[in-house]
Amino acid sequence: MTTTVHVDLPGRAYDILIGPGVLSQAGARIAAMGGRRHVCILTDENVAGLHLATLQTGLADAGLTSEALALPPGEATKSWAQLERSVEWLLANKVERGDIVVAFGGGVIGDLAGFAAAILRRGVRFVQIPTSLLAQVDSSVGGKTGINSPSGKNLIGAFHQPSLVLADTALLGTLPARDFLAGYGEVVKYGLLGDAAFFDWLEAEGPALAAGDVDARVRAVTRSCEMKADIVQRDETEQGDRALLNLGHTFCHALEAATGYSDRLLHGEGVAIGCALAFELSARMGLCSQEDPSRVRAHLRDMGMKVDIRDIPGDLPDAAGLLDLMGQDKKVLDGKLRFILARGIGDAFITSDVPREAVLSVLEDALSAPSQG
Secondary structure, eight states: OOEEEEEOOTTOOEEEEEETTGGGGHHHHHHTTOSOSEEEEEEEHHHIIIIIHHHHHHHHHTTOEEEEEEEOOSGGGSSHHHHHHHHHHHHHTTOOTTSEEEEEESHHHHHHHHHHHHHGGGOOEEEEEEOSHHIIIIITSSOEEEEEETTEEEEEEEEOOOSEEEEEGGGGGGSOHHHHHHHHHHHHHHHHHHOHHHHHHHHHHHHHHHHTOHHHHHHHHHHHHHHHHHHHHHOTTOSSGGGGGGTTHHHHHHHHHHTTTSTTSOHHHHHHHHHHHHHHHHHHTTSSOTHHHHHHHHHHHHTTOOOSGGGSOSOOOOHHHHHHHHTTSTTEETTEEOEEEEEETTEEEEESOOOHHHHHHHHHHHHHSOOOO
16 A cells, blocks of 8 residues: 655655555666766664665665765754764765755654755755654655754754655554654644544554554555645745644753753654643633543553653753743744644644743643653
């Protein structure tokens, strides 16, 4: 079962191929794009150990030679040091404007390799081959690339669309359960922000999806990519609607900063907690029913995910400290925090009209609540 989602951006349109085994098409697809018959691959050490030989064999079968640079796994790789290392390596490999750079890994590699491709010779083409659920449903699609700064996450970057995305759902079978569930946080987000029927389906099929149901995984990735493509086509550079994709992220980025971008909190885990907090804030402001945040939390709990701030191990700043960290977020506009809130499941909207006291109250209660994890 293979599906295709088309991202229809004028002059920058591309396809997302989704299904088990699409990695085997990489050689033929990349060869058909023209350019030098030599491909440079940026990956991480974990993905390289599991899947690099398969990719390189496929490229060779299509008459392409390839070199790969395997970077350390983890969020810390989205740094100036690893960006410089990657760009200098690509230059040493004589990558030219007509060539193809392949981003082969999860969200970290996709963001870093995409940014390297964006700034190398003022922009070279790149192909996303996302290997994690989070990357397949979110970060590989839409052209957001970048690295982190000590001041905050993704503050240095560029919009640079890929030329092709190959989302091989079979690769998800090698993910640790925690990483798979972290990616599921982004899947749930799509239902919560704009498709209540998809959230209904996830409530019913989520456990099977997590257990390895192939068709369920393809459907979840496809629907997520369709929704993201639709929003990106309307608002490529996040002047308006695209900010809806940040549901849960204002809370999430503060929690990631508070945990030092470490494995105490994976990005998708932060998104899940952030979505629960965004619905809690929405309910307290009278925007949605109190049943909605309860339903969100119940589903995340059923999936075995982190749901509450207290589920994060170790010490965290107090509520005021977390609120200060939110102030560094890219979604600050004229000094006002922009939140994605909800009138109900599947009905999110963007607002800057959120009283500081309301956010503080939600954070204080979340920090004092006992963990159920």
